[in-house]
Amino acid sequence: MLRDITLGQYYQAESTIHRLDPRTKLIITFVYLISLFIYTNPYVFTLAAAFLILVTLLSKVPFKYILKGLKPIGFLLLFTAVMNIFFTGGEVIFSVWKIEATKEGVQRAVYMSVRLIFLVFGSNIMTLTTTPTRLTNAMESLMKPLSVIKIPVHEIAMMMSIALRFIPILVDEMDKIMKAQLARGADFESGNIIKKTKSLIPVLVPLFISAFRRANDLAMAMEARCYHGGKGRTQMKPLRYAKRDVAAFLVSVVYMMAVIMIGHYTGSVKL
Amino acid sequence: MGIVDINKVTFEYIRRDEEGNVEGITTAVDGVSLSVKPGEFIAILGHNGSGKSTLAKQINAMLFPTEGTVVVDGLDTNNEDNLLQIRQTAGMVFQNPDNQIIGQIVDEEVGFGPENLGVPTEEILQRVEESLKVLGMYEYRHKSPNRLSGGQKQRVSIASVIAMHPKCIVFDEPTAMLDPKGRFEVIQAARALNDVEKITIILITHYMEEVVDADRVFVMDKGKIAMSGTPREIFSRVSELKDLRLTVPQVTELAWELKKSGIPIRDGILTREELTEELKKYISLRKKERP
Amino acid sequence: MLFFKKKNKESGIESAPETISAERDKNSETDLSALEKENSSRDPRVPLLVADHLVYEYSRGTNQLVRALDDVSFTIRKGEFIGLIGHTGSGKSTLVQHLNALLSPVSGTVYFNGEDVFEKGYDRKKLRSKVGLVFQYPEHQLFEETVFADVCFGPKNIGMSRKQAELTAYETIKKVGLPDECFYQSPFDLSGGQKRRVAIAGVLAMKPELLVLDEPTAGLDPKGREEILTMIDSLRSDGDMAIVLVSHSMEDVAQYADRIMVIEKGKKLFDGTPHEVFSHIKELDEIGLAAPEMSYVMRDLKKAGIDVNTNILTVSEARDEILRALG
Numbered sequence: 001m002l003r004d005i006t007l008g009q010y011y012q013a014e015s016t017i018h019r020l021d022p023r024t025k026l027i028i029t030f031v032y033l034i035s036l037f038i039y040t041n042p043y044v045f046t047l048a049a050a051f052l053i054l055v056t057l058l059s060k061v062p063f064k065y066i067l068k069g070l071k072p073i074g075f076l077l078l079f080t081a082v083m084n085i086f087f088t089g090g091e092v093i094f095s096v097w098k099i100e101a102t103k104e105g106v107q108r109a110v111y112m113s114v115r116l117i118f119l120v121f122g123s124n125i126m127t128l129t130t131t132p133t134r135l136t137n138a139m140e141s142l143m144k145p146l147s148v149i150k151i152p153v154h155e156i157a158m159m160m161s162i163a164l165r166f167i168p169i170l171v172d173e174m175d176k177i178m179k180a181q182l183a184r185g186a187d188f189e190s191g192n193i194i195k196k197t198k199s200l201i202p203v204l205v206p207l208f209i210s211a212f213r214r215a216n217d218l219a220m221a222m223e224a225r226c227y228h229g230g231k232g233r234t235q236m237k238p239l240r241y242a243k244r245d246v247a248a249f250l251v252s253v254v255y256m257m258a259v260i261m262i263g264h265y266t267g268s269v270k271l
Numbered sequence: 272m273g274i275v276d277i278n279k280v281t282f283e284y285i286r287r288d289e290e291g292n293v294e295g296i297t298t299a300v301d302g303v304s305l306s307v308k309p310g311e312f313i314a315i316l317g318h319n320g321s322g323k324s325t326l327a328k329q330i331n332a333m334l335f336p337t338e339g340t341v342v343v344d345g346l347d348t349n350n351e352d353n354l355l356q357i358r359q360t361a362g363m364v365f366q367n368p369d370n371q372i373i374g375q376i377v378d379e380e381v382g383f384g385p386e387n388l389g390v391p392t393e394e395i396l397q398r399v400e401e402s403l404k405v406l407g408m409y410e411y412r413h414k415s416p417n418r419l420s421g422g423q424k425q426r427v428s429i430a431s432v433i434a435m436h437p438k439c440i441v442f443d444e445p446t447a448m449l450d451p452k453g454r455f456e457v458i459q460a461a462r463a464l465n466d467v468e469k470i471t472i473i474l475i476t477h478y479m480e481e482v483v484d485a486d487r488v489f490v491m492d493k494g495k496i497a498m499s500g501t502p503r504e505i506f507s508r509v510s511e512l513k514d515l516r517l518t519v520p521q522v523t524e525l526a527w528e529l530k531k532s533g534i535p536i537r538d539g540i541l542t543r544e545e546l547t548e549e550l551k552k553y554i555s556l557r558k559k560e561r562p
Numbered sequence: 563m564l565f566f567k568k569k570n571k572e573s574g575i576e577s578a579p580e581t582i583s584a585e586r587d588k589n590s591e592t593d594l595s596a597l598e599k600e601n602s603s604r605d606p607r608v609p610l611l612v613a614d615h616l617v618y619e620y621s622r623g624t625n626q627l628v629r630a631l632d633d634v635s636f637t638i639r640k641g642e643f644i645g646l647i648g649h650t651g652s653g654k655s656t657l658v659q660h661l662n663a664l665l666s667p668v669s670g671t672v673y674f675n676g677e678d679v680f681e682k683g684y685d686r687k688k689l690r691s692k693v694g695l696v697f698q699y700p701e702h703q704l705f706e707e708t709v710f711a712d713v714c715f716g717p718k719n720i721g722m723s724r725k726q727a728e729l730t731a732y733e734t735i736k737k738v739g740l741p742d743e744c745f746y747q748s749p750f751d752l753s754g755g756q757k758r759r760v761a762i763a764g765v766l767a768m769k770p771e772l773l774v775l776d777e778p779t780a781g782l783d784p785k786g787r788e789e790i791l792t793m794i795d796s797l798r799s800d801g802d803m804a805i806v807l808v809s810h811s812m813e814d815v816a817q818y819a820d821r822i823m824v825i826e827k828g829k830k831l832f833d834g835t836p837h838e839v840f841s842h843i844k845e846l847d848e849i850g851l852a853a854p855e856m857s858y859v860m861r862d863l864k865k866a867g868i869d870v871n872t873n874i875l876t877v878s879e880a881r882d883e884i885l886r887a888l889g
Contacts, residue, residue: 185687202703
């Protein structure tokens, strides 16, 4: 049951966005993030919203599903909004005790929140439509130039994908060990922090031992299958750009140009 | 010359204390010689700690003999240049189904070996398809290995080895962590590879039932080969096997017990059918004697 | 964080009993004494644990709901040795985790010594010392520096004094057949079979009234398996501890258990003496569980015209029966 949980949050569906090369998605997401930061202006933000809606529709991921991904930043949103509203100087709207809410503050809070929401929303679409493996492949491929300056890009990518495979297994294992120690009368809930931390030793020691054993086994299994680093290695599913990727790049270029044009003529709101 | 030639191999583990001083030496494999012919199905039996796994790991150059040589398809494992070719020729399937799967999706897992060998993309895809089909796992190719049963995981691991086109596969206790159904799947697969694909199989196990069909059986104890012969020869030596911390299949044991009780049954009964035949023979013989 | 949250929800470690008890109230009206009568019939031994219409589901609230236990009821009596048989995924591991309240049922409940263990305020920690559960590959939970310290972990947790705990640990380590030299060794330096004994001792040292072992022989070599089973069998001789042995080896269960329960797809399929259960050889075959090897041998012999009793489970029974038939 725990086995079903994969890190990340891939949403299985057949869509144009799913089929895009992961590198394309990674680059376009990056471009989109930049577009959110060059101008602060209602027209640009409307355009950015339109772009998001378009991509969401194309991706066939339910809107609710993406919104769920915003939950973790809820507190951050609230916190920055409150800080902005009350601690920006300007025209006072109302005051609570000695703290004053300003018009500029509200404006700023709205822009910051919208920006943050778009940012998380946009990257959520990417992770929802790309499997962790493909994402790792994309990063490996995009970072390849770094191997010139002796950064072990392939090895890093390999480590990431192995971690992705073993995290669910280790979570499962931790669950088992916790239950086994509970069956021996262990108590993970009562007591102060020090006592609670101490009570985790019977879980962590076996967990580490198991992780090392697994790592050892896995290294042997990889060697037995002739793994010898990235040198001379071919790929079973090499990343290849297709026509749709070109189209996607074109769309994003048009989008970026529109952002710049609108921003240029309407200017940024002063915050 | 065989596909695998093990020549007076000794392997020693050096035990060290916390400061790194040598505490003692454990001889895991002690002067073993053994030759496997191409296409053979051989089984190595032994209790835990008898040295059988250590021996197995020398065959595909995961461990190297302290003394003696291991030659795989004409290549000496002591020569480092041969490593990749040896590991490709003699593939290996390990005990723990979870700890030998690297890929996050079944087909990627099977492609891992060929990728390492630098096989062109088109051919990798072809090999992956073929080997998954051989093992009956093709329909699971898009699944996460975490969702498969133990037996299925082991079949994926076997497919992964097959995709490297080996001549020989070493199974290092592949069934020790499986339930009866999983055990059956894996042993079935090993037999089929031997029968159909003519791949040499070296099966390491402590389940007696699994070696009944092997061409030859070796029993290891304390790093040495204690017994060797056909399954029938081996299983006719019930008391010796018991001394080596092994048991025989229950049918063999029953036949042996009956013989001890004075019923003339030949040694090394392996199957129910054989036992029934023997008992029928005995009854008709007795009828003739005293009608 | 994502998976940690999910974990608690699904595995239900100590999951909030409030949510369940509401649903269960409907069921708990079942009169306990009536239930015992129904389950027991003639057996004079005192009931120790009663499982009452247990239902458990995984992945509740999603479309992938799996019913792992489906209305399972039984009574375990003091001193019984029960073999619990089923495929991987049949629900047997889920079932045993209900016996010491590691998992809470969706409906139904467990009574231990007449008390409902899922009732609010029931001391489940104490229950876990009374219902000792040894998990599969229990040696993976060892963590202390010495064998002795590891075995003391359980007794100390349940509130034994240091002296008492050490005394119990000492006795238990002896009982599981470990030599004295092991006491102050690291458990990680022992052989596989010895590690497993240490782990079993760790549970046994809490002096449980019911000992549940989930496939205690998995991964051991034949001799190791036999030794562990003999050791478990020997535990019966002192006191009236009940034992539940979860296994998928029919031969082992047939040899040691005096009662067998078969679980298939979350349901209790058979429950009776080994001879009763294995007389359903056809049904067992159908679900792929099979009966002990010997019962097939005897059937073959009968077919071949040798007049033998086919309800035979162990090698020694088979030998005696054949010798009898041959006269």
